[in-house]
Amino acid sequence: MIQKTIILVFTGLLSLGAAAQKEDSITIKNIADNVLIHGTAYENLRKICKKIGPRLSGSIQAQKAVAATTKMLKDAGADTVYLQPCMVPHWVRGAKEVGYINLPNGSKYQLNLCSLGNSEGTGLKGISAPIVQVNNFAELSQLGKTGVQGKIVFFNFEMNPTYIATFNAYGESGRSRTAGPSLAASYGAAGVLVRSLASNFDDYPHTGVTIYNDSFPKIPAVAISTNNAIWLTKQLSKGQALTAYFKNTCTMLPDEPSFNVVGEIRGSTLPNEIITVGGHLDSWDLAEGAQDDGAGCVQSIEVIRAFKATGIRPLRTLRAVMFMNEENGGRGGDKYLELALLNKENHFFALESDAGGFSPRGFSLEMSEEKINKIKQWKNLFYPYGVYDFSASGSGSDVGPLKVTGAALAGLRPDSQRYFDVHHAASDVFENVSRRELHMGALNMAALIYLVDKYGL
Numbered sequence: 001m002i003q004k005t006i007i008l009v010f011t012g013l014l015s016l017g018a019a020a021q022k023e024d025s026i027t028i029k030n031i032a033d034n035v036l037i038h039g040t041a042y043e044n045l046r047k048i049c050k051k052i053g054p055r056l057s058g059s060i061q062a063q064k065a066v067a068a069t070t071k072m073l074k075d076a077g078a079d080t081v082y083l084q085p086c087m088v089p090h091w092v093r094g095a096k097e098v099g100y101i102n103l104p105n106g107s108k109y110q111l112n113l114c115s116l117g118n119s120e121g122t123g124l125k126g127i128s129a130p131i132v133q134v135n136n137f138a139e140l141s142q143l144g145k146t147g148v149q150g151k152i153v154f155f156n157f158e159m160n161p162t163y164i165a166t167f168n169a170y171g172e173s174g175r176s177r178t179a180g181p182s183l184a185a186s187y188g189a190a191g192v193l194v195r196s197l198a199s200n201f202d203d204y205p206h207t208g209v210t211i212y213n214d215s216f217p218k219i220p221a222v223a224i225s226t227n228n229a230i231w232l233t234k235q236l237s238k239g240q241a242l243t244a245y246f247k248n249t250c251t252m253l254p255d256e257p258s259f260n261v262v263g264e265i266r267g268s269t270l271p272n273e274i275i276t277v278g279g280h281l282d283s284w285d286l287a288e289g290a291q292d293d294g295a296g297c298v299q300s301i302e303v304i305r306a307f308k309a310t311g312i313r314p315l316r317t318l319r320a321v322m323f324m325n326e327e328n329g330g331r332g333g334d335k336y337l338e339l340a341l342l343n344k345e346n347h348f349f350a351l352e353s354d355a356g357g358f359s360p361r362g363f364s365l366e367m368s369e370e371k372i373n374k375i376k377q378w379k380n381l382f383y384p385y386g387v388y389d390f391s392a393s394g395s396g397s398d399v400g401p402l403k404v405t406g407a408a409l410a411g412l413r414p415d416s417q418r419y420f421d422v423h424h425a426a427s428d429v430f431e432n433v434s435r436r437e438l439h440m441g442a443l444n445m446a447a448l449i450y451l452v453d454k455y456g457l
Contacts, residue, residue: 035443041298042435049288049430057325058090058256073263077308083259086335088325090253099246112225117209126247149188181221182213192221195229199420261322273316276350280326287428295357302442323398333398347407352396357438358414362389367408
């Protein structure tokens with residue numbers, strides 16, 4: 001009799017689980033259908049890219065983007081929309097950079113180059129000096145002051161093509177851009193050329209922030225295209241003594257006031273528990289910032305719209321946040337954390353989209369193993385929408401600071417094979433975004449938030 005009772009109870013639990021899963025499957029299908037048929041993310045991205053364009057922190061365009069996304073969140077149906085003031089760096093690229101390699105025969109090889117973000121300028125005369133190539137920091141150390149003093153260091157850190165997860169290659173090689181200029185300066189270098197952090201071979205230089213160490217001189221630093229880097233390596237391998245010239249007129253101006261843009265749906269039963277979804281509103285100045293990170297912003301706005309359109313009233317307060325200044329300072333993410341701590345907010349879960357608007361493949365999860373395992377129980381609900389990878393990894397640079405609050409963090413992980421073709425380059429434009437892929441990412445984000453809100457972690 002006892003055994004029969006246990007069997008009946010177990011069967012009942014299985015039935016309850018199956019019933020709940022069926023209900024969730026129907027709800028997610030409703031979200032998916034609504035986003036794929038009525039979604040506004042793509043049109044919102046068009047407005048951001050084509051009516052505003054590049055949105056570097058401190059620029060007029062960045063401020064226009066604040067106003068535009070405020071309206072988008074209101075149109076999406078957010079209960080409240082407000083701004084979080086923050087001070088941001090205001091770096092100006094200046095005139096288009098020029099540069100070339102002086103060849104032994106007296107001719108010049110023109111470089112496709114751009115200044116690294118936050119780089120110092122050369123002044124109007126530019127700089128000219130012999131080139132020394134290094135393929136890793138150990139080689140730089142071996143050269144020391146004797147081999148580097150007064151020279152232009154060429155960091156030829158190729159993104160490892162054998163890494164299927166291209167973000168791993170980017171993280172590994174990216175040290176040449178972020179830390180390379182200051183390390184070179186510590187040995188007396190006059191300037192720096194950095195091989196663009198790109199997984200393909202083309203003529204586009206890719207910018208990105210460099211982080212100066214105040215203990216050393218701030219020397220000018222530029223990125224050259226991958227095709228230029230391949231050519232230069234070949235010439236240097238012949239034992240030729242080459243000199244480089246480049247000129248940039250970058251300037252760091254005083255900090256400017258700016259804002260994070262926040263839209264909320266207030267929670268019905270647990271309003272003091274906050275779920276955040278967001279992307280960063282600023283972009284580099286070379287292009288429209290479509291994939292990085294206009295896509296993440298409009299997907300986050302779409303989550304708000306999808307919840308409202310399908311009649312889902314979240315238990316917890318749902319916030320969509322357009323973070324400012326991710327690219328060259330991280331001030332928006334820092335301000336969000338500062339206000340969270342100041343206001344004693346209870347941050348339950350945060351999801352960031354800052355890996356492009358390509359087809360979604362999964363979510364990276366930065367939380368306890370117990371919580372990861374709970375999310376993995378929902379895997380079958382995501383398979384129909386192309387998502388299968390739920391890995392313990394990082395989340396995102398803007399939501400990352402919330403880790404100190406105890407919040408569970410996650411990042412959308414789209415297919416990354418094409419991302420570094422356009423990342424931080426002039427080719428990051430609206431035309432390189434697929435409406436279908438963008439909306440698939442948005443609906444999966446909405447589905448994950450729906451499940452986290454309903455069942456907790």
